[in-house]
Amino acid sequence: MWQLAFTKLEFRQVLAWLRSKGELVEVDQDSFIxxxxxxxxxxxVLERxxxxxRxxxxxxxxxxxxIELLNLRSVMDLHHKVTWAIRNPSPLHEAAQSASEEVSENGVSFLNVPDxxxxRYVTAGVFIASDGKRLNSSFHRMLYLGNDKFAVRVVPRHLYRMLEEARQRREKLDVAxxxxxxxxxxxxxxxxxxxxxxxxxxxxxxxxGSIAYKRSPExxxxxxxxxxxxxxGYIDPEELAPEGPFFDVLRTFDTVRAQPVFTVEKAYHRKEALFHVIWPGGVEHQMLMxxxxxxxxxEAVENVVPEVNDVYLTPGGGTWVHAAISISKQRDGDPKNVIMAAFGAHPSLKHVIVVDEDVDVRDPASLEWALATRFRADxxxxxxxxxxxxxxxPSAGADGETAKVGVDATAPIRERDRFKRADAS
Structure with a gap:
């Protein structure tokens, strides 16, 4: 289904594409952040x-x-492509060599870790963990502690589970x-x-199917x-260090926690390597998360209603805790099923609003109009x-416990004419 025109997009190829479009600017080292x-x-933004x-x-x-980079037509295509890939992971082939290992370093002093x-944080590090049976890859911010050590923010998901299992075995967890x-x-x-x-x-x-892998040397x-x-290197589940405070995707400060420590044993990079830095809470952070x-x-909503027009995690909610969903409902009870499906699909969601097909979920004024004219709290x-x-x-409890709200801002099916938006043209 998704096989036409796809090729691996190396990180530097993305930058070359942005440069060709006039959307890359070079800046001085002192003003980079x-x-x-x-x-x-x-x-x-590229360091000059x-x-x-760099x-x-x-x-x-x-x-x-x-969407343009991935040769797609719409956000819906992007959504479907991601869910299809999750359901259909493709076996890897091994590369004969890797440019990643062109330069070998003793420690991480070659990295100008941003302040x-x-x-000093590495904000775009992707951890690949191996316990001998399973492999897991996920983003984690890293606070530089000095001496080739980083405190790693680990939330209770897959890497956390692997670390807990390593703790029970009294073993360190190997990571790249x-x-x-x-x-x-x-x-x-x-x-x-x-x-x-x-x-x-x-x-x-x-x-x-165009990504090749190489096995890390150590x-x-x-x-x-x-x-x-x-x-x-490795993460020792028994070695902890304070991590934070640090601002995250909601642009509020996360609290200080004792977090596991990653010890770097070996470091490698390409010649003229690019050191990816994500601005916390910025558009790139929100897009990736x-x-x-x-x-x-x-995907979850399409399982409960036949026609989903758009799904949008709003920037005001950090593209994380607020969802606006447009559907073409067939029954008045459909929006409530959509609300429950959305909360189940993304447990971090806090508020969900469901609207009709004539409401643009990407336009805050359109969403507010639906709230004003089609929502009744009772x-x-x-x-x-x-x-x-x-x-x-920050309003949730220490373990993330909160109250969630879903809003049905759709017009009653039998009274749709009464809720039409007037066309003044």
Whole structure:
């Protein structure tokens, strides 16, 4: 279904494409972080210079450009492509060699780890963990502690489970960290497929089977060949360090927690490597976190109603905790089923609004109009108390417990004429 015109999009190929469109700007090293924020959602930012490793950020600046890069026609196509790849991971083939290992380093001193308000963080590291039976790939921010060690923020998902199992075995967990992998790998590593499905194989399906892997020199962990930077080492579940405070996708400060420590044993990179940096809470952060969740929500909603027009995680909710969904309903009870399906598909959701097909979910004024004219709290409000939500939400409890709200802002089927928007033209 999704096999035409797909090729692996190496990280540097994405940058070359952005440069060709006039959407890449080179900036001075001293202003890199401030320029990353300044050009958020507008331009890719590359550190000026001829150094061996240069920092770059804002590689994904909009949904539209991501759709164009992946040779798709619409957001719906993107959603369907991601869910198809999760259901159909593709076996990998091994590369004869990898440019990722062109340069070998002793430690991480070659990395100019960015300073975010007094704390040095790697924000675009993708951890590939191996316990000898399973492989898992996921994004995790890394606070640099010095001496080739990082405190890693690990939320209770797949890497957390692997660490807990390693703790019970009294073993360290071998990991390889990729910075600047292929675009499909970045998307797949944000997609949270079922535990045991390897995200690199999901990425291979996204690319039409064009991603090759190489095994890391120290621990033999498969990683996407020709990535920009590769760090190899281990996480000791018993070694903890304070991590945070740090601002995340909701642009509020996450609290300080004792988190596991990643120790780097070996480091490698391409010649003239690109050090990917994600601006926390920026458009690139929101796209990578949110778009795969939109795809999961769409899939769940399509299982309960026949026609889904659009699914949108809104930027005001960090593209994470607020969803707006447009459907063509056939029964007045459909929106409530949609609300429950959405909460089940993405447990971090806090608020969901369901609207009719004539409402643009990407237009805040259109959503507000639907609230003003089609929502009645006595019949369209769904409140779910004491539910598990996002730990990033500062109003939630320490374990993410919160109350969730669903809003049915659709017109009653038998009274649709009364709710039509007037056309003043």
């Amino acid at each position: 401030s320029d990353l924020k300044r050009y958020d959602g507008q331009r890719c 210079g001829e150094g061996e490793v 920092r770059v950020g804002n590689a994904i600046i909009s949904r539209e450009e991501l 975010f308000q007094g704390k 960290v990729v910075i600047g992998g292929p675009l499909e790998f970045l998307i797949a590593s944000s997609s949270s497929p079922p535990f045991g499905v390897f995200e690199l194989e999901v990425a291979n399906s996204l690319s039409g 621990h033999g962990i498969p990683y996407p060949a020709d990535s920009e930077i590769l760090l190899e 949110g778009l795969p969740k939109e795809a999961k929500i769409r 019949r369209g409000l769904v409140v779910i108390p004491s539910a598990s939500g996002s730990t990033l939400d």
